[in-house]
Amino acid sequence: ETGVTQSPTHLIKTRGQQVTLRCSSQSGHNTVSWYQQALGQGPQFIFQYYREEENGRGNFPPRFSGLQFPNYSSELNVNALELDDSALYLCASTKASLNYGYTFGSGTRLTVV
Amino acid sequence: GESVGLHLPTLSVQEGDNSIINCAYSNSASDYFIWYKQESGKGPQFIIDIRSNMDKRQGQRVTVLLNKTVKHLSLQIAATQPGDSAVYFCATPPSGSARQLTFGSGTQLTVLP
Numbered sequence A: 001e002t003g004v005t006q007s008p009t010h011l012i013k014t015r016g017q018q019v020t021l022r023c024s025s026q027s028g029h030n031t032v033s034w035y036q037q038a039l040g041q042g043p044q045f046i047f048q049y050y051r052e053e054e055n056g057r058g059n060f061p062p063r064f065s066g067l068q069f070p071n072y073s074s075e076l077n078v079n080a081l082e083l084d085d086s087a088l089y090l091c092a093s094t095k096a097s098l099n100y101g102y103t104f105g106s107g108t109r110l111t112v113v
Numbered sequence B: 001g002e003s004v005g006l007h008l009p010t011l012s013v014q015e016g017d018n019s020i021i022n023c024a025y026s027n028s029a030s031d032y033f034i035w036y037k038q039e040s041g042k043g044p045q046f047i048i049d050i051r052s053n054m055d056k057r058q059g060q061r062v063t064v065l066l067n068k069t070v071k072h073l074s075l076q077i078a079a080t081q082p083g084d085s086a087v088y089f090c091a092t093p094p095s096g097s098a099r100q101l102t103f104g105s106g107t108q109l110t111v112l113p
Helices: none
Strands: A006-009 A010-013 A021-026 A031-037 A043-051 A052-055 A062-070 A072-080 A088-096 A108-112 B004-006 B012-014 B017-027 B032-038 B045-051 B056-058 B062-067 B074-077 B085-094 B107-112
Touching: A006 A088, A010 A021, A021 A088, A021 A108, A031 A072, A043 A062, A072 A088, B004 B085, B012 B017, B017 B032, B017 B085, B017 B107, B032 B062, B045 B056, B045 B062, B045 B074, B074 B085
Parallel strands: A010 A108, B012 B107
Antiparallel strands: A006 A021, A021 A072, A031 A043, A031 A088, A043 A052, A062 A072, A088 A108, B004 B017, B017 B074, B032 B045, B032 B085, B056 B062, B062 B074, B085 B107
């Protein structure tokens, strides 16, 4: 059973650019959530996708958007990058029937300069 | 809004001793709590959970205690080992959430030889 895989592992972008982060969910999981984790802080919920639609959103601006594909993999897109977007971005997957039974990936470390 | 917080940002214990990590929450309606362990360079890993109809739950070398009166929970690790060194988070779903989790800020546990 494969876990959650994220790519790339590290990324450096310039302020104002756009970035796409990718996540492959664990086998058998159909729900994907994205979290932002600033240095020294706990993860903060960005949004969740189920059946290719956004199914809940945290307190993040519209320049944070996502997609879920028929194979349940997902992308997180961030437009107009700001310095404060520098963080570890975590993807977590679960089966819709398993309340909160999330498996987290190791994350993508994004640095905005 | 919902919040969870940890009492100490860092905790150092001697190998073989017991560790106690604390967490407070704000919403008395919170009915489910999860403890996660995050090792350096990895995503959070599920340790143990507890529902509000329980006061105590035990796993392998870990025990979670829930005190609903003072809105406090703790994670106890017995016979702490070097592999237990990590950041520990408590998390809870906010009211009306679509399976999102609100995380505390974490406690860095360091096991001393």
